[in-house]
Amino acid sequence: MSTLENRISFPEDVLFHEADDEAVLLNLVSGKYFSLDDVGTRMWLLMTKHGQLRIVHQALLEEYQVDPQQLEQDLLTLIDNLADHGLLQILES
Numbered sequence: 005m006s007t008l009e010n011r012i013s014f015p016e017d018v019l020f021h022e023a024d025d026e027a028v029l030l031n032l033v034s035g036k037y038f039s040l041d042d043v044g045t046r047m048w049l050l051m052t053k054h055g056q057l058r059i060v061h062q063a064l065l066e067e068y069q070v071d072p073q074q075l076e077q078d079l080l081t082l083i084d085n086l087a088d089h090g091l092l093q094i095l096e097s
Contacts, residue, residue, distance in 0.1 A: 009097040
């Protein structure tokens with residue numbers, strides 16, 4: 005399981021397409037895909053910009069009025085799901 009201390013990287017064979025307030029991620033090698041709602045899309049955009057989960061968590065706290073622990077749990081659940089689908093890689097800190 006990931007933690008906020010992890011960094012993440014993105015395989016070159018993953019495509020990201022955003023339409024309206026949703027996005028779809030596709031792993032070209034495995035054919036696995038994942039759809040994101042508007043909050044998940046914002047998380048993805050911040051992850052690709054920063055690569056450090058602690059920074060992503062802090063940025064999201066500034067944008068959304070949410071309990072910090074709930075946000076951490078939601079972010080880490082998304083990260084683990086994306087990693088399970090081969091859509092990102094979790095790196096040790």
